[in-house]
Amino acid sequence: MKAKGNFFLDNDDMRYQILQEDKLHELYKLFSSDEKEALGVSTTEEFQSLWLEMIESVGEFAGTQLRDNAAQVEKEDLVLKDGKVEVPPTMQSNVKTFVELGAHALSVPIKHGGMDAPILMELAGSEMIARACPSTLLNVGWYSSIANIIALFGNEEIQSMFLPDMITGEVSGSMSLTEPDVGSDLASMRSYGEEQEDGTWKIYGSKQFISNGSGGLSLVLAQNKKGAKGLKSLSLFVVPQELDGKANYIVSKIEEKPGLHGSATCALQFDGSKGWLVGKNGLGFKYMSLLMNEARLAVGFQGLGLMEACYRLAKDYADQRVAWSKPISQHEMICEKLLDMEAEIKTFRSLLYRGSYYASIVHFMERRIEDKALGDERTKELEKEIKNYQRKLREWTPLLKWWSGERSFVIARTCLQIHGGYGFTKEYQPEWWVRESLIISIYEGTSEIQALMCIKDTIKDIIRNPRRFAESLVAARMKALAETDAIKKRYYRIKLTYLNSIVTLVMKLMKQNVKGTFNENKSSDIIGLLKKLRETLVTFDNISPALLNASRICEMKAIVALSKAAVEDGERDPSRRSFALRFVNRWYPTMLRNKAELEWDDEQVAAIAQSKDDIAQASEG
Structure with a gap:
């Protein structure tokens, strides 16, 4: 691993995900002439160099000062005095350097003193900061997000009152x-x-x-x-x-x-x-929802940075620790853990960076529409594209937040396990990373809240578009049988397992809400069933089987999305096929386990949940 003093230069996968699919080229086209002039760029190459240089500066900051200060940050206590918090000197130094870099206001609009950075680039910086010192991320991560809400929805009076101090880094x-x-x-x-x-x-x-x-x-x-x-x-x-x-x-x-x-x-x-x-x-909930959705993507990057740190820590230790005449990284069980960690991190980064890219695209497309400088035809084209990107973002955001929260702890725990007894001491870092990982599944919406969002949107989507769901199911069945490429074949089996699980769930809902007999293997029956469910599930009052299995469906849906990202990376770059193959093979058994658990009727949970609903209804009456 090279350039250990820079968390961007030592991570080729970050650069790969930023540059693939011409992300920065597409974003450059959405900047106005005035914005390009303000940034001092006139070509795609200059635009790309600007952001890569900025992210490299953040990588240098994270890989030197933040990494070196992390242990001291852990030792110094915050102090509450007279209703205010006194921040210790090491954290003050970290924040001061970050502000001096100009990294605190990256995504704030140029007209307010920021740099209009795509959220993709700002969050890539967050990954590196989280890899070095999560506490510092929580101190510096609010400048742009809060300022952007004020810039977007606040009137001129509010903007002039509060944005200047945020741009200078005082607040x-x-x-x-x-x-x-x-x-x-x-x-x-x-x-x-x-x-x-x-x-x-x-x-x-x-x-x-x-x-x-x-x-x-x-x-x-x-x-x-x-x-x-x-x-x-x-x-x-x-x-x-x-x-x-x-x-x-x-x-x-x-x-x-x-x-x-x-x-x-x-x-x-x-x-x-x-x-x-x-x-x-x-309209406060509407405004705050925008901030919360971006915050959930940001938590995804926080988890990704933690995963990267834990993988590298485990790999370095396993390469150096010798047992039975060879490094433990060459022992089968440890080797398997490290390979699985690496494949998962690269796959998660692929989907997470794509999600933040879509958020960037939506932001700048909406700005161009607001400028009202486009013709009616181009405006309609952008509005259609925005809806497609927003649909994917709504689908992916809870999945990415869920995965970050649930899996960062597992990877931190695996890192500790690889260190053996040393991992359980404060002399070594793994126990610290385990503690740092605990919050990720909790704040900005717990994993359970993400699962509820996922299951409700999933049910709404299939009952609104029953034919599309049935066609997707038939197509997955055919491709799972006909595909000859090993990676794609496993992916289609993963997708088919998910879709069959949805059918099972729909049949459970049918038993509670619809009278009649249906054959789950006939597309026409599935379409008919979904249409009947659409009539009975308008208020979503009786979906207990879905709620019980929300986390399973959320995990399965995340595995499908991540597997697709891995497969597509492998198609673009043959050197990444090994990661794709490892990921789909690693997670297919989890799909089968979740499907088997979903098929079981847990009558105890259903009875308890129903009794609580009856009590609530009685008290309301």
Whole structure:
């Protein structure tokens, strides 16, 4: 492994995924002439060089200062004093260098002082920072994301008030959603705002588990009046931590955590805090959803960086540790683990980078439409393309977040196992990485929330397009039989196993919701069944079998998407076929196991869930 002082130059796979499919060339075409001039580029080659040089600078920062400081960050404590967080000197140094690089405002629009970087490039930087020091990522990762929401939805007054300090790096920001006893169920949120005569708002309530809650300002999601409930009454407010040198809201607690020791996870108290409405009243959930979806992609990159760090740590140790006259990396069981880790990481990176590329494409296509400089025909073309990219992003985002959360822990745990007894000591890094991995399946929507999003969207899609689903099932059956290429054949079997599992799930839903007899092997019966289900599942009240198997379906759907990405990489580059073959062979048995588990009717869980539903309905009555 070369260039160990630079986390970009020592990772050829990052460069490969950034450059393949002409990603930067396609993005360059979506920049306006004024934007290109502001960036100082006039050709695709210059555009590409600009971002590769920037990401190389971040790689140098991550591979030197952040890597060297990570252990000290773990030792230094955050201190809560007078409602504010005092950040230790090592973290202050890390953040200061990051800001001096100009990397904190990469994706902020040029007109506000940023560089308009594609989110693909910004998140590639996040991967390297996470590989070095996850706590630092949680300190620097909010500048652009918060600033972009203010730039996109805030009026000129709000933009002029808050963006300059974010661009200079004096303020970073946070996202305040979670409340005590109110996590993902945002409709039950109790914090609220009261509009004042001068157009500002007073914000009341408590927020909990707020990453970087000491960042100087917070985007607060709250009800637009006291006692309101539901998503349609949620509004988004920008609330500065201080006004005129006095506290506007306070940090009431810093959470003690097993990981992210250098990142302040805060409880915030708003007691008449002065805030400004962002965008329109009642559209807060819509605005925050955009930020949450991007944050979920970012957590995917955090997990990827952690996986990369753990793989390299395990590989280096296994190459050096000798047992029975040879390195343990040459012993079969350890060798298998390392090869599986490498193939999984490369495959995950492929799909994750593609997802962030699609997010970049959507962003700049929407901007060109907003410019209103295009003709009607070109505008319609872009709108159609945007819908296609958004559809894939909606499908992939929960899968990528789920995979990052569930698999980063497993890879960290495998790294520890390969180190043996040394891995269980604080002298070595694996135990630290295990602790750092624990949060990834929790924040920005738990793995269970991602699975619920996945299963509901999956059911909606197939009952709205039953014929397309049936045709996909028939095509997969034919290709699984006819394909002669070993990698593609295994991929089609993976896809067929997933689709057959969906059929099994649909049959379970049919038993609860539809009277009649259906043959799951006949396409016409499947189409008819799905049409009947469409009539009965409008409110999604009776989908217990689907909810029970949501995590299984989410994992299977992720394996299908990842396998396809691996196969396509292998088709473009024959040197990557070995990774594709390893991935599809490794994960096919998991598909079969999930299918077998899905076919079992867990009556105990169903009975408990039904009894809870009955109690809830009775209390509502």
